[in-house]
Amino acid sequence: MEKFEVIVVGAGLAGLSAAYALAREGVEAVVIERGDYPGAKNVTGGRLYTRPLQNFLPELWRETPFERPVTNEIITLLSPDKSVTLRFRSEEFARLPAHSHTVLRGTLDRWLAKKAEEKGAMLVTKNRVDDLLKKDGKVVGVLAAGEELGADVVIVCDGALSLMAEKAGLRSPGSPRDYAVGFKEIIELPSQTIDDRFGLKPEEGVANLFLGDLTKGRFGGGFLYTNRSSLSLGLVIRIKDLAEGNPPKEAPLFLDEFKERPEIAPLIAGGETVEYSAHLISEAGYAGLIRPFADGLLVAGDAAGFSLNVGLTVRGMEFAIASGVIAAQAVKQAREKKDFSATSLSVYQNMLADSFVLKDLKTFQHAPDFLDNPRLFQHYPQMAGDLLQNLFTVGPEPRQKFSTAVWEKVTWTETWEILKDLQKGLKI
């Protein structure tokens, strides 16, 4: 049986970061990816927060093929016939290095794979890992394309549904409550057209999140990110809500309808859809974390549950990169001791706990509870639209006071419900 020091399963950002960091330290690493090339099967909305990554692969961030820095944050609440938009622009966000950038995975993952290969990592594409090899309960390699390959450590980075972590006995099959499915199109447009439509200078970008009628009251939301010469447009809906939705509706139809909204249609007019993708995303947050180590095995990125949706921010990519690097550091320590047992590899858990990965997931552990509230996805967007319509309307009759208009909408019962929701929100 051919044997390597480390086998990494999956060439997403977690797997490639682990491979890069291992190869940089002179550790033999082979990455096995089922897709035709890194990035082929990877989906993200499109924004990477780079500041948390300053201490992870710092030599790379200056030459990374980012799309645009995000200088404008936009939140849009949609009701069936109205929308309310809040646009935030910040000079600080416009200063380099920017706090976050839009990215395209087809470009980013291929670039990172090249960097890892230049450091000496091996990449095998179009090969699926089908199983873990175990000896006396310890993981000793993988079965890929009918071939047995040995390793001191296997780093599992196979994404949100991680079959390998399941095979290692570290996670059980996910519940529809804990996962959402995302649909996304990349729509090409000339960069000048994007600048004009979004009111941007060439080195500026927009991240627009949407909440409300686009998911028809179901848990989820939409996103639109400006790239250099394309837009990433998509939406995410929790699987449980898709399954239980009444009336039932085929998931891709939500994106079709979203594209027809008057808030979206003019922004994408004349654009060509060059990529369509769908992917799962974990919504469980801290409660969905697994033990990310076993004898001869580490788990990083989405496979370990490292993703966090707090409504205003959606994060997974920088957790994937950081956990991949930390996994490599843990392997290096275990290698120095020549001990790849679970006890030795448990240093990974401690290092994660000291990093922003577990700290941020813990800080926002109540976010999934707060978001598990249908009022956020229908009632509040509707109420905001109705209230503003009332305040902006001057009709034939004499006007009522603004405060009277507000109290008509925000009754005592309503105030009580808002306070209850706020109380949950204040735990975040």
Ligand SMILES: Cc1cc2nc3c(=O)[nH]c(=O)nc-3n(C[C@H](O)[C@H](O)[C@H](O)COP(=O)(O)OP(=O)(O)OC[C@H]3O[C@@H](n4cnc5c(N)ncnc54)[C@H](O)[C@@H]3O)c2cc1C
């Ligand atoms: C719609 C959507 C929007 C999102 N928006 C954002 C955002 O704006 N910002 C953000 O930070 N995060 C976002 N996320 C989350 C982010 O994309 C993920 O957290 C990130 O991609 C995780 O990287 P990863 O390397 O862990 O997993 P992945 O990128 O999923 O990589 C896993 C890799 O493993 C491979 N693989 C799987 N099984 C096998 C096997 N058996 N053998 C070989 N290879 C295998 C896959 O082909 C894939 O290449 C979003 C996710 C979705 C779905």
